[in-house]
Amino acid sequence: MAFDGENTLNSRIILHADMDCFYAAVEMHDYSQYVGKPVVVGADPQGGTGRGVVSTCSYEAREYGIRSAMPISQAYRLCPDAVFLRPRMDRYAEISEEIMDILRSPGFRFEQVSIDEAFLDMSSAGSFSRAQNVAENLKKGINTRCGITCSLGLAPTKIVAKIASDFKKPNGFTIIEPAGVPSFLAPLPVRRIPGIGDKTEKELQILGIHTIGDLAAYDIQGLLGRFGRNAVILHEVARGIDGSEVVERDGIKSLSKEMTFDKDTDEPGEIITALEGMIGELGIFLVRENLFFKTVTIRIRSEGFVTKTKAKTLIHYHKDVETIRECAQELLRELFRGAKIRRLGLRLSGLKKQDARQRKLFSPDDSEPGD
Numbered sequence: 013m014a015f016d017g018e019n020t021l022n023s024r025i026i027l028h029a030d031m032d033c034f035y036a037a038v039e040m041h042d043y044s045q046y047v048g049k050p051v052v053v054g055a056d057p058q059g060g061t062g063r064g065v066v067s068t069c070s071y072e073a074r075e076y077g078i079r080s081a082m083p084i085s086q087a088y089r090l091c092p093d094a095v096f097l098r099p100r101m102d103r104y105a106e107i108s109e110e111i112m113d114i115l116r117s118p119g120f121r122f123e124q125v126s127i128d129e130a131f132l133d134m135s136s137a138g139s140f141s142r143a144q145n146v147a148e149n150l151k152k153g154i155n156t157r158c159g160i161t162c163s164l165g166l167a168p169t170k171i172v173a174k175i176a177s178d179f180k181k182p183n184g185f186t187i188i189e190p191a192g193v194p195s196f197l198a199p200l201p202v203r204r205i206p207g208i209g210d211k212t213e214k215e216l217q218i219l220g221i222h223t224i225g226d227l228a229a230y231d232i233q234g235l236l237g238r239f240g241r242n243a244v245i246l247h248e249v250a251r252g253i254d255g256s257e258v259v260e261r262d263g264i265k266s267l268s269k270e271m272t273f274d275k276d277t278d279e280p281g282e283i284i285t286a287l288e289g290m291i292g293e294l295g296i297f298l299v300r301e302n303l304f305f306k307t308v309t310i311r312i313r314s315e316g317f318v319t320k321t322k323a324k325t326l327i328h329y330h331k332d333v334e335t336i337r338e339c340a341q342e343l344l345r346e347l348f349r350g351a352k353i354r355r356l357g358l359r360l361s362g363l364k365k366q367d368a369r370q371r372k373l374f375s376p377d378d379s380e381p382g383d
């Protein structure tokens with residue numbers, strides 16, 4: 013007998029979070045004059061003759077039919093009065109890092125999938141209702157701290173969670189408990205299954221399969237001839253079966269922080285203070301994630317948007333802030349030629365994770381896990 017929302021079926025509880033119109037949302041956060049307008053982030057439309065594509069656009073721009081990956085010239089024809097912006101990848105990466113930190117904060121197993129989406133395995137919350145409470149707080153936290161909205165899906169599998177987060181966008185939260193999975197999936201077009209593109213959709217349509225329910229009910233033998241081994245996966249996904257785990261990736265390649273000065277500056281005190289702030293933040297992150305670094309990079313953008321980068325790679329791995337500071341200050345001295353600085357960046361790369369066994373053997377602050 014089930015108690016009070018307890019997760020007695022022992023099913024997993026997976027959260028998928030995906031930011032709404034991510035690049036455009038960051039632009040609207042940084043430049044409030046764009047809020048409520050059709051905003052298109054992508055290549056330069058050059059009055060309709062530009063080449064390249066749309067990266068993303070605000071929901072207002074979507075009302076004109078503009079979509080990601082559409083030629084920018086077509087987007088321009090659909091809405092010439094839209095605000096057209098070039099992507100600022102550094103800024104999106106910075107906000108993404110903040111968002112991922114918020115999502116990691118409750119301590120559930122965490123997997124970042126792209127710049128704006130992640131899974132959490134919240135099974136240890138014990139019930140969907142408790143997981144829902146935590147997820148709602150994460151959603152609020154992202155909105156308050158980063159000024160953007162996201163859509164969430166909570167479900168017993170990764171794929172259903174991902175379909176659920178996409179179900180009500182923007183700013184939605186769709187919760188599908190185990191018993192509700194079949195009725196949630198059945199009416200959706202097969203296209204909603206991640207990975208099904210034009211080609212597979214057309215092939216399924218030839219077989220008379222339009223919805224996920226059609227796919228679930230279709231005889232697997234009939235699918236095998238057409239889709240080979242993928243048939244089994246497709247058929248299982250359509251029936252809500254998906255054993256794939258939320259996998260903590262050991263793949264953080266680099267950590268970086270960048271900041272723009274309120275006013276361009278050549279004041280050493282101000283520059284060192286800014287650098288010190290970044291060193292501290294990255295240092296904390298290293299300790300928390302048990303990471304060691306080998307390379308330190310400093311990037312400065314001066315007046316006139318000239319960007320200079322210099323890196324130093326050490327012989328051994330380190331994780332202490334003193335080493336970051338020494339390298340960063342040395343690199344800064346070499347790069348700084350008196351021109352006023354507009355933007356300053358610090359990056360740690362060549363990262364390596366210290367495993368649990370090594371953590372016991374070495375002291376946490378200055379040891380290295382081997383080269």
Ligand code: TTP
Nearest residue numbers: 030031032033034035036067068080081128181
């Ligand atoms: P998505 O999450 O697919 O899209 P989105 O966040 O812009 O919009 P939605 O509300 O539908 O989730 O992608 C995240 C970011 O990745 C997006 O803001 C821009 C970038 N991107 C591209 O550069 N090209 C593309 O074709 C797509 C789909 C995304």
Ligand code: MG
Nearest residue numbers: 030031032128
């Ligand atoms: Mg998104």
